Amino acid sequence: MITKKDVQYIAALARIHMSPDKLQGLTKNLADIVGYVEQLQKLDLKNVKPTSHAVPLTNALRQDTVKPSLSNEKALSIAPQTRGGCFQVPLVIE
Amino acid sequence: MTHKNMSQAFETVIGLEVHLQLSTKTKIFCGCANMFGSAPNTNVCPVCLGLPGTLPVLNHQTLLYAIKVGLALNAHINPFIKFDRKNYYYPDLPKGYQISQYDFPVAKDGFVMIKTDKGPKRIGIKRAHLEEDAGKLMHDNTDNCSLVDYNRTGTPLIEIVTQPDLRSAGESYDYLNTLKLMLQYLGVSDCDMEKGSLRCDANVSIRPAESTSFGTKTELKNMNSFRAVKSALEYEVGRHKQVILSGGKIVQETLLWDDQKSVTVAMRSKEQAHDYRYFPDPDLVPFTVDYKVLDQVRAELPELPGVKLERFIKQYGLNEYDAGVLVMDQAAANFFESCCESYNQPKKIANWLNGAMLKEMNERKVGISELGLTSVNLIELIKSVEDGVLSHLAGKEVLTLMLDSGKSAGQIIQQQSLAQVSDDAVLMAIVDEIIQQNPTAVEQIKQGKFAAAGFLVGQAMKKSGGKANPKKLNELITRRISHA
Numbered sequence: 001m002i003t004k005k006d007v008q009y010i011a012a013l014a015r016i017h018m019s020p021d022k023l024q025g026l027t028k029n030l031a032d033i034v035g036y037v038e039q040l041q042k043l044d045l046k047n048v049k050p051t052s053h054a055v056p057l058t059n060a061l062r063q064d065t066v067k068p069s070l071s072n073e074k075a076l077s078i079a080p081q082t083r084g085g086c087f088q089v090p091l092v093i094e
Numbered sequence: 095m096t097h098k099n100m101s102q103a104f105e106t107v108i109g110l111e112v113h114l115q116l117s118t119k120t121k122i123f124c125g126c127a128n129m130f131g132s133a134p135n136t137n138v139c140p141v142c143l144g145l146p147g148t149l150p151v152l153n154h155q156t157l158l159y160a161i162k163v164g165l166a167l168n169a170h171i172n173p174f175i176k177f178d179r180k181n182y183y184y185p186d187l188p189k190g191y192q193i194s195q196y197d198f199p200v201a202k203d204g205f206v207m208i209k210t211d212k213g214p215k216r217i218g219i220k221r222a223h224l225e226e227d228a229g230k231l232m233h234d235n236t237d238n239c240s241l242v243d244y245n246r247t248g249t250p251l252i253e254i255v256t257q258p259d260l261r262s263a264g265e266s267y268d269y270l271n272t273l274k275l276m277l278q279y280l281g282v283s284d285c286d287m288e289k290g291s292l293r294c295d296a297n298v299s300i301r302p303a304e305s306t307s308f309g310t311k312t313e314l315k316n317m318n319s320f321r322a323v324k325s326a327l328e329y330e331v332g333r334h335k336q337v338i339l340s341g342g343k344i345v346q347e348t349l350l351w352d353d354q355k356s357v358t359v360a361m362r363s364k365e366q367a368h369d370y371r372y373f374p375d376p377d378l379v380p381f382t383v384d385y386k387v388l389d390q391v392r393a394e395l396p397e398l399p400g401v402k403l404e405r406f407i408k409q410y411g412l413n414e415y416d417a418g419v420l421v422m423d424q425a426a427a428n429f430f431e432s433c434c435e436s437y438n439q440p441k442k443i444a445n446w447l448n449g450a451m452l453k454e455m456n457e458r459k460v461g462i463s464e465l466g467l468t469s470v471n472l473i474e475l476i477k478s479v480e481d482g483v484l485s486h487l488a489g490k491e492v493l494t495l496m497l498d499s500g501k502s503a504g505q506i507i508q509q510q511s512l513a514q515v516s517d518d519a520v521l522m523a524i525v526d527e528i529i530q531q532n533p534t535a536v537e538q539i540k541q542g543k544f545a546a547a548g549f550l551v552g553q554a555m556k557k558s559g560g561k562a563n564p565k566k567l568n569e570l571i572t573r574r575i576s577h578a
Binding site for chain 2: 013014015052053054055057058059060061062063064065066067068069070071072075076078081083084085086087088089090091092093
């Protein structure tokens with residue numbers, strides 16, 4: 001069963017800010033989704049090989065050949081804050 | 095119970111994780127250059143910046159390198175390989191997850207043999223898997239911000255994890271050196287710890303000697319050299335003992351090694367407790383490795399250090415020390431063999447390589463190939479010494495001049511007139527002079543005190559400017575005096 005605590009924990013891991021009034025509704029939604037998928041637990045899968053990919057393809061590889069990279073300006077153009085050619089973020093270590 | 099008894103009653107258990115950057119031309123999942131030392135954020139593209147809508151594609155070379163490492167680790171190569179997402183939120187990881195491998199790594203269940211005082215020991219390898227490196231963070235405490243350079247993001251890494259088979263800091267140190275040498279032989283990485291190409295984390299715990307269950311472990315990070323790994327482990331084992339002996343409990347945590355203060359300190363990261371939530375990466379299809387690929391990679395495996403050492407001892411009759419020093423440097427070992435091909439004096443060649451040549455390499459801070467010397471050049475020099483044209487000391491001087499000028503031994507001997515004088519007429523003139531000047535020594539020799547002959551040889555050498563052939567001098571002096 002999905003609880004409010006689970007939702008808060010997952011939101012914290014994903015750094016999603018969630019207002020308390022949304023918590024109730026999201027918990028119900030998530031519980032419904034997980035409950036729906038839980039139907040699969042009833043199946044007998046003893047002789048079924050685990051699927052690791054939905055597409056029946058293997059060995060999609062590329063050669064070790066250098067392709068042009070973005071310019072520094074272009075790479076940083078999507079950043080809210082930059083400094084000295086770097087992406088600037090809030091201090092992550094005290 | 096005395097303290098000594100208590101400390102003997104513990105067994106140390108260590109497991110190591112080595113991260114190795116592979117020296118491919120491009121990153122693991124995109125075509126950006128895999129290069130160290132570029133200006134920040136210049137080897138980046140939408141894929142390694144983790145922009146929405148982009149798709150990673152595995153670099154074939156990284157898979158071949160990982161298989162190569164796996165085979166050298168005597169490991170089982172998985173016929174079915176897949177990639178998984180390891181989720182954590184940190185600015186060095188733009189996607190919010192690292193592409194790594196969870197349940198189907200490239201290689202598993204291998205081993206590395208190390209030498210110990212009690213003979214060879216087998217260190218189990220749990221797994222070796224491919225993953226992408228994270229970016230580099232620089233912190234500015236005064237301005238309350240961190241700066242991110244994503245050039246390193248997506249650099250191919252292979253992570254090599256041991257079983258908890260190591261029983262001391264010293265064993266761990268030996269394992270790391272053995273592993274590094276092997277990886278250097280494979281040519282898959284420059285293995286440069288200063289550049290971060292090779293990094294090591296350690297898990298350590300202690301338990302009562304008779305116990306088979308594990309004690310609580312701590313994880314050590316931030317060791318920038320193998321020596322630092324050893325020091326950090328020694329410190330941490332001591333700390334564990336102290337905590338347990340004083341009735342305390344070890345807390346499972348990640349600690350950083352402070353090399354300056356020589357202590358481990360708790361990590362002060364704002365990061366939450368780890369909950370990686372691994373799941374298969376839907377952006378990458380699985381990979382299969384068949385026997386053809388295995389055979390191809392196996393054929394490319396070089397002779398590994400352990401095998402080479404045994405062969406050098408057997409084939410060339412070298413002692414273990416000489417063979418060991420040569421094998422420590424793959425290029426020097428190859429140079430040694432090409433010298434032996436045309437001059438069948440392995441011991442003499444080894445002495446030159448491990449002595450004068452090694453000294454020159456250390457002083458010039460270069461490898462043997464950068465010395466610019468061919469095996470033919472070195473053999474010419476060694477032969478000049480063996481034939482008595484040069485004294486051993488002069489030989490070393492000629493080597494220095496050869497490396498400075500790029501000239502051959504013969505050219506330098508001629509130019510510098512360094513050749514030993516063996517001409518009887520020239521030497522006899524010197525000998526006569528010395529005999530005249532030192533009547534006391536001559537008298538002693540006549541009375542049977544042959545040690546005095548050494549004194550006269552020394553005087554004659556000085557007179558000749560160090561160029562006289564000492565053996566010849568000794569002969570001439572003895573003959574002159576006995577015939578006088």
